[in-house]
Amino acid sequence: MNSLSKPRNWEKYFWPVLAAALLFAIWHYCVVWTGTNIFPSPLDVEKGMAELLHKGVLWDDIEDSVRRVAVGFGAAAVTGIPLGLTLGLYPAANQMVNPVLQILRPISPIAWIPIAIILFGVGDRAAVFLIFLGAFFPIVLACVSGVSSVPSIFQRTGRNFGLSSTQLLARVVFPAALPQILIGLRIALGIAWVVVVAAEMIAVESGLGYLVIDSRNSGKRYDLVIAAMLLIGVIGLILDLGFRSLEGLPSVRWGFRHES
Amino acid sequence: MSLTNAANTPAVAAMKLRAEQLCVAFERDSKSVSVLEDITFDISDGEFICIVGRSGCGKSTLLNVLAGFLAPTSGSVIIDGEPVHGPDPRRILVFQEHGVFPWLTVEGNIGFGLSKLPRAEREHRVAHYVQMIGLQGFERTYPSDLSGGMKQRLQVARALAVNPDILYLDEAFGALDSITRLAMRKELLRIWQTERRTIIFVTHDIDEAVQLADRVVVLSSNPARIEDILTIDIRRPRNISSPHYLELRDKLLEQIGQAYTV
Numbered sequence: 075m076n077s078l079s080k081p082r083n084w085e086k087y088f089w090p091v092l093a094a095a096l097l098f099a100i101w102h103y104c105v106v107w108t109g110t111n112i113f114p115s116p117l118d119v120e121k122g123m124a125e126l127l128h129k130g131v132l133w134d135d136i137e138d139s140v141r142r143v144a145v146g147f148g149a150a151a152v153t154g155i156p157l158g159l160t161l162g163l164y165p166a167a168n169q170m171v172n173p174v175l176q177i178l179r180p181i182s183p184i185a186w187i188p189i190a191i192i193l194f195g196v197g198d199r200a201a202v203f204l205i206f207l208g209a210f211f212p213i214v215l216a217c218v219s220g221v222s223s224v225p226s227i228f229q230r231t232g233r234n235f236g237l238s239s240t241q242l243l244a245r246v247v248f249p250a251a252l253p254q255i256l257i258g259l260r261i262a263l264g265i266a267w268v269v270v271v272a273a274e275m276i277a278v279e280s281g282l283g284y285l286v287i288d289s290r291n292s293g294k295r296y297d298l299v300i301a302a303m304l305l306i307g308v309i310g311l312i313l314d315l316g317f318r319s320l321e322g323l324p325s326v327r328w329g330f331r332h333e334s
Numbered sequence: 335m336s337l338t339n340a341a342n343t344p345a346v347a348a349m350k351l352r353a354e355q356l357c358v359a360f361e362r363d364s365k366s367v368s369v370l371e372d373i374t375f376d377i378s379d380g381e382f383i384c385i386v387g388r389s390g391c392g393k394s395t396l397l398n399v400l401a402g403f404l405a406p407t408s409g410s411v412i413i414d415g416e417p418v419h420g421p422d423p424r425r426i427l428v429f430q431e432h433g434v435f436p437w438l439t440v441e442g443n444i445g446f447g448l449s450k451l452p453r454a455e456r457e458h459r460v461a462h463y464v465q466m467i468g469l470q471g472f473e474r475t476y477p478s479d480l481s482g483g484m485k486q487r488l489q490v491a492r493a494l495a496v497n498p499d500i501l502y503l504d505e506a507f508g509a510l511d512s513i514t515r516l517a518m519r520k521e522l523l524r525i526w527q528t529e530r531r532t533i534i535f536v537t538h539d540i541d542e543a544v545q546l547a548d549r550v551v552v553l554s555s556n557p558a559r560i561e562d563i564l565t566i567d568i569r570r571p572r573n574i575s576s577p578h579y580l581e582l583r584d585k586l587l588e589q590i591g592q593a594y595t596v
Contacts, residue, residue, distance in 0.1 A: 106563070119353045223510070225432065227429050227432060227433055228435065230403060230421070230427070230428075231427075231433060231435075233403075233420075233421050234401070234403075234423065234426055234427055234449070235423050235426070235446060235447040235496065236421075236422070236423040245446075246435070247436075249437040250435075250437065323478055324439075325437045325438075326437065327476070327478070328436035328437065328476060328477070328478045329362075329436075
């Protein structure tokens with residue numbers, strides 16, 4: 075196959091499906107050949123998944139996880155975007171706050187779990203707080219870098235047309251930085267989805283993370299553990315794809331490279 | 335023709351802009367480096383002025399001072415009798431490239447400076463300038479789907495839409511290929527002749543200057559001083575292979591310090 079030739083329509087789906095099928099096959103035969111009793115085969119997992127769906131608790135768990143991410147991520151966006159824009163617009167303020175941000179940023183939200191439990195107790199709010207922490211820093215930093223890389227030509231044009239500083243922010247700086255802000259939000263959403271699972275293993279008693287740890291603790295149901303893991307992966311993918319579709323909106327498309 | 339009259343006797347028209355002993359110096363490594371020195375000239379209303387000089391000589395700095403984006407170290411710019419203190423929608427600067435807003439459509443870009451107008455008036459003006467630059471059918475198109483020449487026409491239209499007295503162009507056609515550039519010059523002259531604005535056009539292209547300008551301001555380098563102000567007394571439309579055209583072009587080349595053989 076020539077690397078320059080466009081993949082045909084069926085190939086777009088055929089190869090990924092083949093790769094996934096191969097992986098399942100390897101998994102299946104590894105279980106069969108080793109004769110393990112603990113590790114489930116793909117068929118066991120499928121049965122486990124059906125069982126979860128049948129019991130009806132699965133939808134509640136999915137809803138709880140998604141709700142926590144929505145609240146934590148939403149709060150991070152609502153506070154992080156204005157802060158990031160402000161820091162981007164005022165380099166002096168950024169110089170002051172940046173060292174603190176840079177120290178807090180690499181701390182995994184998991185490390186905050188004890189603090190979260192002191193502050194909020196075991197429950198929803200602790201989990202949401204951890205998600206907020208995970209999403210907040212990438213959003214702020216994306217806004218800062220988005221604003222500071224707005225070409226000076228745009229800002230000068232805005233001033234030339236007589237815009238006030240708030241108009242300049244709303245009509246020039248924000249739309250010019252929006253593609254970078256969207257990238258930051260997308261990364262933050264990915265982190266939020268990773269953090270919610272970890273938070274639910276410790277801080278709460280519902281959600282997909284809780285399902286994983288509970289399935290192991292109550293009867294070593296590894297078929298349910300893996301079913302929950304796969305669900306986490308699929309929902310994460312759906313969230314990411316949903317967010318990516320925003321990149322195709324006409325007013326931000328210029329900021330992304332698209333193959334087609 | 336009034337055009338040729340204007341070209342021959344610029345003093346007849348009212349004075350629009352006066353640059354008075356402009357000096358600009360930048361601090362570099364705690365030393366003061368002079369970029370512009372003692373720049374003085376008058377520009378009359380409706381005149382087409384080109385500023386030429388070697389690259390890096392300070393042409394763009396001068397234009398930024400005239401447009402109010404940069405305060406001169408000493409001297410002043412007087413427009414309509416008032417000193418310039420900053421950028422103003424009555425005079426718009428058009429950049430070399432990437433000046434149009436990529437997040438707005440053709441319509442959105444042209445209407446950018448018109449947000450204070452009532453809707454009907456705004457739509458009317460946008461439609462007028464879409465037509466003037468020949469982008470009918472592209473009203474809802476984003477700049478990333480336009481060619482370089484279309485984007486520059488759009489930038490000029492966005493500037494003209496706010497009805498400025500003065501249009502500053504900073505090597506506005508410099509990034510275009512030579513065929514598009516030629517077409518753009520024709521277009522700009524046509525727009526200038528129908529809309530009668532004062533145009534100050536910075537370029538490093540000698541031919542461009544002789545084809546467009548009523549008068550050409552020639553800058554020397556390091557620091558930039560006024561070498562000469564040359565009146566281009568050729569009737570429009572200009573024959574670019576006439577002996578007089580070539581004579582003026584050669585004169586300019588000589589002043590810039592380039593021989594006219596390759």
